[in-house]
Amino acid sequence: MSRRAFLPLSLSAALVVPGTMRAVLAADPETAAVAVVQRFYDALLAVMKDAKRLSFDQRYQRLAPVISQTYNLALMSRLAVGPTWPQFSAPQQQRLTDAFARYTIAIYANRFDDFNGERFQVDPATTSGASGVTVRTSLLKSDGEKVALNYLLRQGDAGAWQIIDIYLSGTISELATRRSEFAGVLQQGGADALVKLLEQRTAALHTG
Numbered sequence: 001m002s003r004r005a006f007l008p009l010s011l012s013a014a015l016v017v018p019g020t021m022r023a024v025l026a027a028d029p030e031t032a033a034v035a036v037v038q039r040f041y042d043a044l045l046a047v048m049k050d051a052k053r054l055s056f057d058q059r060y061q062r063l064a065p066v067i068s069q070t071y072n073l074a075l076m077s078r079l080a081v082g083p084t085w086p087q088f089s090a091p092q093q094q095r096l097t098d099a100f101a102r103y104t105i106a107i108y109a110n111r112f113d114d115f116n117g118e119r120f121q122v123d124p125a126t127t128s129g130a131s132g133v134t135v136r137t138s139l140l141k142s143d144g145e146k147v148a149l150n151y152l153l154r155q156g157d158a159g160a161w162q163i164i165d166i167y168l169s170g171t172i173s174e175l176a177t178r179r180s181e182f183a184g185v186l187q188q189g190g191a192d193a194l195v196k197l198l199e200q201r202t203a204a205l206h207t208g
Contacts, residue, residue, distance in 0.1 A: 072162035099198035117142040
């Protein structure tokens with residue numbers, strides 16, 4: 001993995017292949033939520049281990065379906081935009097969701113471009129609250145550094161658990177950070193300005 005600061009995506013549907021979907025949905029909420037995160041990590045590690053022989057575009061293509069299934073990107077887009085979301089037209093909302101999704105996937109494709117023995121640990125015990133179920137995990141770096149990454153998951157209409165927020169160091173909300181970043185852009189230029197910003201950031205990650 002890159003030595004640059006780890007940034008989750010931020011970045012966050014259940015990661016299951018069709019044959020295992022029924023098993024995950026049938027499990028109790030805690031087990032199902034933990035399984036989503038564990039499967040995501042398994043897929044992410046597989047890409048990391050192959051990263052040296054993969055281009056950015058190849059990493060993006062491998063991660064895109066995984067992230068799109070694991071994260072409720074539509075809901076995350078709406079929450080990141082905040083209270084101005086209903087003011088935008090349906091086409092504007094769709095462009096924002098698409099741009100946010102591409103940006104999220106690009107973050108992972110950019111950051112996870114190497115493997116140096118990193119490991120992920122997932123705590124089987126979860127915490128339930130009004131907002132959903134929290135799964136606590138840790139990224140164990142090869143130098144011994146341990147980074148806490150907690151995932152907030154919510155069950156969708158289809159019954160699948162999806163990540164809707166990530167807490168870096170256990171407390172720093174990814175969505176809250178994004179909402180703060182986007183507020184000024186939205187105030188000055190509305191939805192089109194935010195789409196442009198997200199597209200610019202995605203392009204920069206591709207070449208960075």
